[in-house]
Amino acid sequence: xxxxxxxxxxxxxxxxxxxxxxxxxxxxxxxxxxxxxxxxxxxxxxxxxxxxxxxxxxxxxxxxxxxxxxxxxxxxxxxxxxxxxxxxxxxxxxxxxxxxxxxxxxxxxxxxxxxxxxxxxxxxxxxxxxxxxxxxxxxxxxxxxxxxxxxxxxxxxxxxxxxxxxxxxxxxxxxxxxxxxxxxxxxxxxxxxxxxxxxxxxxxxxxxxxxxxxxxxxxxxxxxxxxxxxxxxxxxxxxxxxxxxxxxxxxxxxxxxxxxxxxxxxxxxxxxxxxxxxxxxxxx
Numbered sequence: 001x002x003x004x005x006x007x008x009x010x011x012x013x014x015x016x017x018x019x020x021x022x023x024x025x026x027x028x029x030x031x032x033x034x035x036x037x038x039x040x041x042x043x044x045x046x047x048x049x050x051x052x053x054x055x056x057x058x059x060x061x062x063x064x065x066x067x068x069x070x071x072x073x074x075x076x077x078x079x080x081x082x083x084x085x086x087x088x089x090x091x092x093x094x095x096x097x098x099x100x101x102x103x104x105x106x107x108x109x110x111x112x113x114x115x116x117x118x119x120x121x122x123x124x125x126x127x128x129x130x131x132x133x134x135x136x137x138x139x140x141x142x143x144x145x146x147x148x149x150x151x152x153x154x155x156x157x158x159x160x161x162x163x164x165x166x167x168x169x170x171x172x173x174x175x176x177x178x179x180x181x182x183x184x185x186x187x188x189x190x191x192x193x194x195x196x197x198x199x200x201x202x203x204x205x206x207x208x209x210x211x212x213x214x215x216x217x218x219x220x221x222x223x224x225x226x227x228x229x230x231x232x233x234x235x236x237x238x239x240x241x242x243x244x245x246x247x248x249x250x251x252x253x254x255x256x257x258x259x260x261x262x263x264x265x266x267x268x269x270x271x272x273x274x275x276x277x278x279x280x281x282x283x284x
Contacts, residue, residue, distance in 0.1 A: 004034050004073035009280070010042050011074070015101065015126070016151065016189035017278060018042035019234035020227040021220050023078065023195075025051035026060035030067070037073055039224040040231060045076045048090055049106040051222075057086055061093050068099035075099065078130070081107030082116065091120040102126035102150060107158075109136040111146035118148025126150030128192070131179065132158035140178055144186030152179050153220065156194030169210045180215035190217030197222060200229070208233025235279045236272045244272035 010018075022041035024033055026048045036044050046067075052060050057080075067073050077094060080086040082105070094100050105117050108129040118127050127148045131140055132155030144152055156172060165171045179191040193216045196207040204226060211219050212234055219230050236244070247269040276282035 004030075004037055004067055004070055006037050006044075006072075006074060007039060007041070010040070010044075013042050013278070015043055015076075017217075017275070019218055019279075020230040021045055021076075021153070021192055021218055022224060022227060023047045023051055023220060023222050026064050026077075027052045027056045030063075033067060036224060037075065040227040041221070041224065042218075042227075042231065043076055043101075045078045045104055045220075047078045048086070049078050049080050051078075058089070061086075061090060065093050065097045068094075068097035070099070073099050074101050076101050076104060076128070078104040078106060079117075081105070082113045083107065087117075088120075091117065095120075095122060100125065102128065104128040104130050104153060106130050106155070107132050107136070108143055109133055110139055111142045111149075114143060114146040114148045128153050130155045131175075133162045134159075137175055137178060140182040141185055144182040144188055149186060149188065151189050151192060151218070152183055153192035153218070154179055154194045154216075159194075173214065176211075176214040176216060190215060192216065192218035192220060195220040195222055196226070200226065204229045205233055231279070235281055236276045240272050241276050241281060244269040244276070248273060 020041045021043045022036055022039060023045045024036040024047060026046050033046065046064050048057060048061060048064065064077060068075065077100060079090040094103065102125055103117065103121065105113060105127055108114060108131060114127050114129050118125065128151045129143050129149050130153045131137055140152065143149060154176065159175060160167060183191050193211040196204055199207055208219065208230060217234060219234060221227060221230060247265060251266055273282060
């Protein structure tokens with residue numbers, strides 16, 4: 001029997017502040033799932049949808065429930081879309097999963113997709129709406145405001161296949177901005193960007209910069225090796241932390257000019273300080 005346990009730092013982090021979201025196939029071995037839970041990912045998503053072959057979904061579903069009922073493991077689960085025959089099966093099984101933190105709903109296209117999903121889960125179970133189609137993007141504001149929606153996520157691979165747009169950041173800028181605006185209108189945390197498959201080092205850092213420049217605050221990944229860079233790339237930078245520290249110190253001494261930009265800058269400095277402390281980056 002494998003002992004499943006979550007990385008302690010990540011386990012204590014509120015999901016609304018999670019930066020790296022690691023997808024691990026529900027069809028993977030117990031050892032691989034255990035490694036994902038022990039990784040540096042802020043949140044782990046056990047994948048019953050694309051990452052799980054159709055002929056293995058039933059067995060994988062049982063394995064996921066067993067893992068989440070083991071007494072130590074807790075995780076999110078990506079479930080199949082509402083149009084799939086597996087959607088109801090996923091929800092029925094997860095109703096009995098003690099360690100379920102929430103679900104990510106694939107192929108979310110209408111607000112009632114979220115509401116119906118939430119109603120079939122234990123009360124208060126958060127639902128991340130994965131936007132993967134043109135129709136989902138057109139309805140994204142209504143989806144963000146739907147009862148049960150916890151956060152939005154961008155399934156950019158399927159979105160690109162549905163729309164024909166390229167992976168150029170400029171081509172995807174409208175979609176990312178729409179999701180950020182919808183999240184703000186819906187009172188949600190910043191949306192979760194799609195994965196950067198096969199990118200590492202400076203290439204991954206550049207992609208994280210695209211994510212943050214649009215106002216997105218999380219990022220999907222399929223590879224545990226990407227999580228540390230994503231966590232750093234989506235956290236306040238050292239320059240931002242130094243600026244915030246200086247402004248806060250000056251504000252305590254009442255030595256900063258009180259012009260029209262003061263209150264917005266002070267609010268930003270406090271936010272940077274709070275995030276840096278949460279992520280363990282603020283040094284006293």
